[in-house]
Amino acid sequence: MEKSEEEKFRVRKLEISDKGKGFIELLRQLSVCDSVSDKEFEDRFRELSSLGDDHVICVIEDELAGKIVATGSVFIEKKFLRNCGKVGHVEDVVVDSNVRGKQLGKKIINFLTDHARSVGCYKVILDCSLENKVFYEKCGFEQKSVQMAMYFD
């Protein structure tokens, strides 16, 4: 029996074998990521895994193709503000340009915001381009302020 779209595109946490399934190539659709060796990948993977619930990267694998087609991450910032509150920061959300229109981005965002809520965050924040603003509004976000950046390289 053929898998439903729902079964075909499950969200799960990043696994170390996902480098071989095009995870880095997918990130390249978002920003520069030209050279990550297996060793570098594994070191960073273990470093982030050691943070447990405080840094979660999720992916959607096209299980028929054995290919990672969507990803996103959230890390938990611990503050003194808001009575020692916690904030989820969503980063590096990308859906493979070949599989857009299947609500995979929304699945990723729901997974990440559910995680942030479950660990007790009082809010989740993210930065996006003006053109992606409508997508995030559909996911339940609203614009709060502006993002500023200083580049060193």
Added chain:
Amino acid sequence: MEKSEEEKFRVRKLEISDKGKGFIELLRQLSVCDSVSDKEFEDRFRELSSLGDDHVICVIEDELAGKIVATGSVFIEKKFLRNCGKVGHVEDVVVDSNVRGKQLGKKIINFLTDHARSVGCYKVILDCSLENKVFYEKCGFEQKSVQMAMYFD
């Protein structure tokens, strides 16, 4: 001999005794922070200290008054993007309304961006209101995108 303004307003890392010097009261000028017990403060302080260079909170103490008059924090996000790059996130910058106009905000930002650069970040980012945009531009930042938020409480 009287201390110069430069000596009087040095930037240093947050210390556990700073709760008794008005650190929480200062944060209240930024957002809600109504009840943090000594125990909660110490627990959060130790939790953040254990992150070492990955989470730094700095303060400026008015040493004559024994009072914390400015603060800001930066935490280091580790990515796969940008060849396993690192990004500094600046949060919770506030200067006591009684000592504005002495460039203390700029000192705080310089301390935090210097830290991010020193640990190998390729950029530092922060979110701010439109009215604070000019201040951050003077500090060397430029607007990149918009900040979105989802509140749980």
